[in-house]
Amino acid sequence: MKIGCPKEIKPQEFRVGMTPNAVREAVNAGHAVMIETMAGVGAGFTDADYSAAGAKIIATAAEIFAAADMIVKVKEPQAGERKMLREGQILFTYLHLAPDPAQTKDLLASGATCIAYETVTDDRGGLPLLAPMSEVAGRLAPQVGAWTLQKANGGRGVLMGGVPGVLPAKVLVIGGGVVGTHAAKISAGMGADVTVLDRSINRLRYLDDVFGGQFKCGYADAATTIELARAADLIIGAVLIPGAAAPKLISRAQLSQLKPGAALVDVAIDQGGCFETSRATTHQDPIYEVDGIMHYCVANMPGAVARTSTLALGNATMPFMLALANKGWKQACADDKHLLAGLNVHAGQLTYKAVGEALGMASITGAQALAM
Numbered sequence: 001m002k003i004g005c006p007k008e009i010k011p012q013e014f015r016v017g018m019t020p021n022a023v024r025e026a027v028n029a030g031h032a033v034m035i036e037t038m039a040g041v042g043a044g045f046t047d048a049d050y051s052a053a054g055a056k057i058i059a060t061a062a063e064i065f066a067a068a069d070m071i072v073k074v075k076e077p078q079a080g081e082r083k084m085l086r087e088g089q090i091l092f093t094y095l096h097l098a099p100d101p102a103q104t105k106d107l108l109a110s111g112a113t114c115i116a117y118e119t120v121t122d123d124r125g126g127l128p129l130l131a132p133m134s135e136v137a138g139r140l141a142p143q144v145g146a147w148t149l150q151k152a153n154g155g156r157g158v159l160m161g162g163v164p165g166v167l168p169a170k171v172l173v174i175g176g177g178v179v180g181t182h183a184a185k186i187s188a189g190m191g192a193d194v195t196v197l198d199r200s201i202n203r204l205r206y207l208d209d210v211f212g213g214q215f216k217c218g219y220a221d222a223a224t225t226i227e228l229a230r231a232a233d234l235i236i237g238a239v240l241i242p243g244a245a246a247p248k249l250i251s252r253a254q255l256s257q258l259k260p261g262a263a264l265v266d267v268a269i270d271q272g273g274c275f276e277t278s279r280a281t282t283h284q285d286p287i288y289e290v291d292g293i294m295h296y297c298v299a300n301m302p303g304a305v306a307r308t309s310t311l312a313l314g315n316a317t318m319p320f321m322l323a324l325a326n327k328g329w330k331q332a333c334a335d336d337k338h339l340l341a342g343l344n345v346h347a348g349q350l351t352y353k354a355v356g357e358a359l360g361m362a363s364i365t366g367a368q369a370l371a372m
Contacts, residue, residue: 001325002032004068006061007039010075012283014042014306017072017093019314020053022321027054031325034058034068043310072321074313075300076103087111090329092321094118095344098245098358099272107345113329119352120320120342131178132312136302138182138238141265142171142190144296145234148263148287154294156261158233161191168192172228174220174249174274175238176203179267183236188214195228225249230257237266237274244354245272252276255291262293269297330370340366347372
C-alpha cells in the first residue's frame with residue numbers, strides 16, 4: 001500500500017502523523033511511504049531522518065493526496081485538504097466531527113473512508129488513540145493554568161503551590177477520566193489543593209484508592225460543581241463523551257459567581273468545549289477574558305509539546321496503521337471490532353451514530369458499511 005503523510009497545516013500544529021520509526025515499520029512490512037518535505041521538522045524530525053527510515057520525500061501535499069492509498073495525519077483535514085480526498089482513499093487521523101458540520105459534509109462528499117483516532121476503542125472500554133493525547137493535555141493543563149493565573153496574563157495572581165504561611169491555589173478538575181486524572185496528579189504535584197469531580201462512582205473509588213491523599217474526589221452533580229467552582233482559582237474542564245459534543249458545565253450566567261481573575265482551562269474544546277463561554281483559541285493567542293474570568297481554550301494543546309506528543313501518538317497508532325496497510329480497511333475492520341468503532345465515514349455515508357445524532361444526520365452502522 002502507498003501511505004502518505006502530509007505536513008500539518010493547521011496554525012501552530014507542529015505534530016506529524018508518522019514518526020521515522022513508524023515509517024521504518026511500514027517499509028519493513030512492504031509498503032511505500034511518502035512524507036511531505038519538512039513535515040516532521042516541528043517535532044524535531046528531519047527529511048534525512050525519514051529518508052534513512054525508507055520514506056520518499058515529496059515536495060507538495062497535493063502529490064501525496066493524489067498518489068497515496070492511505071493518508072495518515074494528526075489533525076482533521078482542513079478545507080483545502082478535504083478537496084483533495086478521493087473515493088476509495090483511506091484517511092486515518094483525528095476527526096472530531098460532532099461539532100463540525102462543514103468538515104462532515106466535505107468528507108461525505110469526498111467518498112473517502114475516514115477512520116477517526118478518537119473513536120477507536122479497546123477491550124477495557126478505553127480510547128487507546130485518544131489516551132496518549134489526553135495524557136499530554138491533562139499534564140499540560142495545570143502548567144498552562146498556572147501561567148494563566150499569573151497577574152500579567154490577567155489572572156488572580158495566585159501561585160499554584162502557595163508558600164509557607166500562604167494557602168495554595170484551589171484547583172477544581174471536572175471529569176476524572178484520563179485527562180482529569182493526569183491534570184489532578186500534576187496539579188497536586190505542584191502543591192495545589194485539588195478536587196476531582198466525576199459522575200462514575202466506580203471511577204471515584206478507583207481515584208480514591210490509587211491517589212488517596214493526593215487529591216479529593218466528589219460527585220459531579222450541578223450543585224456540587226458550582227459550589228466548588230465558586231471557591232476555585234483554577235477550573236480544568238476534562239469531560240468527554242466519545243464522539244459527541246461536550247456538555248456545558250458552567251454557564252455564562254454563573255461566571256459572575258466565580259472569583260475575579262479565576263482561570264478556566266477547557267481541554268474539551270475540540271469537542272465543542274464544556275463551558276458555555278468557551279471558544280477555540282490558538283497557541284499564538286491562547287487566552288481571553290469574559291466577565292473577568294480568564295479562559296484558556298487552545299484546541300490542540302498537545303501541539304505545544306509536539307515532540308512528546310508525536311512520539312506518544314505514533315506508538316499508539318502504529319499497530320492500527322499497519323493493520324490498515326497490511327489488510328486494507330475492510331479486512332482490518334472486519335478482524336478488529338475496536339478499529340471498526342473508529343470508522344466515521346465511508347463512501348458518502350456517516351457510520352458513527354453519536355456524530356449523526358449530534359449533527360441531526362442519518363447514519364449507518366459499521367457492520368452495514370462492511371457489507372457495502
